Amino acid sequence: MLTLSLSAATLLALSMVAVTADPADPTLQHRHSFFSTLPVEPSDENLKVARHQVKVIGLNGFREWEVKGSLQGMIYAATGEIRSDAARRTSAGGKVHMQWYASSAPLLRPPFIPTFVPGFHLAVTSDNFTELWKEHCPDLAELVGGVDCRELDTIQLEKQLQQKHGNGTQETGVHAQDMVPMQLHHYVHKTEAPPSFFSPSSLLSSLISQQQSGSKTTGPALIDLVLHNSEVTLKVIWPVGSNILSGEESNDGQNTVEITFNEKTDKVVEVGWFYREVTEQENAVIDHFLGATVRMEAEGEVVSEALIQTRSSVFPPHKRDFATGKIRALGHGYTSTMTPAQTFHPHSVTTIHSNPYLAETTAGCELYVLQVLPPGIFVDPFQLEGLAPEIGHAIVYGETDLEKPVGVVNGWGSLVMVKVQPEEDYAMTLRWKVANMSEATLDLKAGNTATSYTSTVDIPMHMRYQPPVSADNCSSHVNVSVPWPIVAWTCPSVGSSEEEIAAVAAKKLFQIIPLPLELLFAGGDAVNFRFLLPEPIPKHFPNAYVSVPVGQLRDLGLVRMATFIMAAAGTLAVTLALIKSVASRKTGKGKQD
Structure with a gap:
């Protein structure tokens, strides 16, 4: 049986400290966290550990996956290819941050933040927005899709050609001009996913589909991506299990997730299963997230203990x-x-x-x-x-x-x-x-x-x-x-x-x-x-x-005619007033104050 302890040191050990990524390093750091909606303690029965493999059995709740590493490592993990151009980003002092929250996703529960506005959010933080966008936009397009990295002049020219040939304009994704200055950032929000976002050809789609195998999940509820130079941090949250998807609170014990250590692409893989224990005090509610973690490295795996005790980020509801x-x-x-x-x-x-x-x-x-x-x-x-x-x-x-x-x-x-x-x-x-x-x-x-x-x-x-x-x-x-x-x-x-x-x-x-x-x-x-x-x-x-x-297209002809008549009438009235004014001056009847 996996035991628990009250050590803050184990908590800090659970938090994998970000290491500056070598742009050429193809290895990644992973953390997989599973949160049960039921008071199910992690044990040898539901957290089965073998060399370079951990099986999570009977989970019903939420799953979080975090991966850190270089852009090179992301590409290698998704495609199996080593690309020399993936280490080309060198600018400092800025980052690209993308979030996607699905409108169909269930409301998240603590310890996750439950109030995300659905849709696509993108922010660029830099002293030189234009330079950073040019440098990182191709990487973002490859990672998630949904962005257009062409110059503004090129986009406008293409739209003019489409209109000239009667093809209409075609939305191709988020452009640099869509982003609004906001303090030190540029920000854009789309209520719907941009075209080609999270398409099967994107790196994130490939990586996430690998992680979803063997578990009862829908698409990700939340995707959070940070790109800084050639370093990438990705966090994904799914609702897991048939009952959590239907809103029920029972454990069918059928859902199984298998996490493995890949010696070619992984540096460290950490797996933890936590459940929520609520302690009610007179004026506050404190959430304890109890659980056990397994840390897998090239040498083998070590079972570590953890207790996370933190005040909930959410005020208790009625x-x-x-x-x-x-x-x-x-x-x-x-x-x-x-x-x-x-x-x-x-x-x-x-x-x-x-x-x-x-x-x-x-x-x-x-x-x-x-x-x-x-x-x-x-x-x-x-x-x-x-x-x-x-x-x-x-x-x-x-x-x-x-x-x-x-x-x-x-x-x-x-x-x-x-x-x-x-x-x-x-x-x-x-x-x-x-x-x-x-x-x-x-x-x-x-x-x-x-x-x-x-x-x-x-x-x-x-x-x-x-x-x-x-x-x-x-x-x-x-x-x-x-x-x-x-x-x-x-x-x-x-x-x-x-x-x-x-x-x-x-x-x-x-x-x-x-x-x-x-x-x-x-x-x-x-x-x-x-x-x-x-x-x-x-x-x-x-x-x-x-x-x-709202207007109707069938009234377009009538609106055009009425607009033409009103414009013509207005022009005629102005013309007659000018003629009358000029005529009155010539006859000497016009006076000026």
């Missing part, structure tokens, strides 16, 4: 009665909606619910609401500036030109982040009010009546004109999907005690931060994010919808 759905104990959460449901000028209204211990659990923290908006909707930064006393300080990146229709918006839309930090006295500030809920008066402490607090963030938004629908479509409106915002507290991460060091190490291991937040808060270990879950907790990341009037 506890509800399973049968009735009524709240039994107040937690934290938020809801969001677009109102009114049919308009060109909706409001994004986010209501944040917090329990009576809000001040005690968020001391020194700041609250933020972050919305990543698609091209069909935008905010007016000047309007938000005037509303700062009501909703909090806002920063806006991306496209804010109100005149542009959806079809001509370069890039991805816009991003708005509101700082909703209340005053020191949470209960007395106007932004935090006693919740008007029938469940608000609950005995959370013996003999005491407790109340929950709510805060509402009302962000005015504006819809763009949508492309007209086809002639055989009778719809007068279209629904524009808007992802719910991310709601998170940012708290200082300080201290040097053994427990705090272990917490930081655990965060590095398992907490992948949503890319927009990571760009906006470049504090590294100095920032500790704590997230609120949507309420009630959904199966997938939720969306709000706005119904917008």
Whole structure:
């Protein structure tokens, strides 16, 4: 039987320290982490160890795979080829960071961050964006696909030729001009995967398909890729097992994953199985992730013990009665909606619910609401500036030109982040009010009546004109999907005690931060994010919808004629006014002030 211990040293041993990769080194470092949704302790029965091989049996939960190494090593592991040109990247001081979260993926659970905005996110961090993009774009295209590395002039010329020959324009992926400056970064978000992203010919598709063999998984829920010089760090998370995919909580014991050590391509392979143990204290919930790890190297394998103890990155949600759905104990959460449901000028209204211990659990923290908006909707930064006393300080990146229709918006839309930090006295500030809920008066402490607090963030938004629908479509409106915002507290991460060091190490291991937040808060270990879950907790990341009037292509002829008539009438009116003005001057009747 594999035993457990409480040593922070073993935790730190579990965290594989990043080593500067030799551009010509074809070997990779792997870490495979398996998290059971049930209290199933790792044992000789479900974690079978042989030389250069570990079998994980009966897993039902989530799997994380991290691989570090050189671009050369990634290519060799995927194709079996050694390529001399893979070590050509030499620029320093910048990186490319890509995230993909599938809209069909189930909401992730701790220790993973559950609130990722679905879609394709790409950021380039560099003092010289143009140079870094030219240098690393070919590598990114080979790794994941979905990006176009041609020069802007070449793309525009091709579009002109397509239009000239009647072929229309063809979207070929993310371009450099799609990326919007954001602090020291350039950033782009696509709600749908760019064409050719994660195609079978991409290196990542080949690598991930090798890892998925033998397990009941769908496609990856989350892909996180960092490319720096010729070094690559890749993290992937899957939901694993038939029951977790269907939302049930039972263990069928059928799912088996086999991890092997490849002496040609692997430097170190580490496998760990963890399960969640929740300890409830008076004002907080602490998550313990207990488990055993197996470290495989060229010389053999060593079983090591580990205990990960860290405060959850997610505030505990409301506890509800399973049968009735009524709240039994107040937690934290938020809801969001677009109102009114049919308009060109909706409001994004986010209501944040917090329990009576809000001040005690968020001391020194700041609250933020972050919305990543698609091209069909935008905010007016000047309007938000005037509303700062009501909703909090806002920063806006991306496209804010109100005149542009959806079809001509370069890039991805816009991003708005509101700082909703209340005053020191949470209960007395106007932004935090006693919740008007029938469940608000609950005995959370013996003999005491407790109340929950709510805060509402009302962000005015504006819809763009949508492309007209086809002639055989009778719809007068279209629904524009808007992802719910991310709601998170940012708290200082300080201290040097053994427990705090272990917490930081655990965060590095398992907490992948949503890319927009990571760009906006470049504090590294100095920032500790704590997230609120949507309420009630959904199966997938939720969306709000706005119904917008839309034109129809069958009316195009009528619109053209009406436009021509109005333009001609306007031109005629201006011409007649000029003739009249000139005539009056010649007759001496015109006067000037």
